[in-house]
């Protein structure tokens with residue numbers, strides 16, 4: 379499982395970084411950035427909140443082609 383942000387959807391609200399600063403940051407361009415592609419189980423609550431609060435539904439946590 380891997381965490382990613384769809385850069386085509388992200389509009390740079392920065393909510394993900396506010397909600398889960400351990401997992402997300404905001405780039406110089408103002409877009410969301412994943413800090414921890416494979417979050418530990420203890421981050422599950424933060425991860426769920428960030429995904430649920432992204433207005434653009436740009437955050438996904440799923441199987442990644444690169445494994």
Ligand code: SF4
Nearest residue numbers: 388391392394410432
């Ligand atoms: S909350 Fe969503 S739209 Fe906003 S910066 Fe994070 S990924 Fe991008």
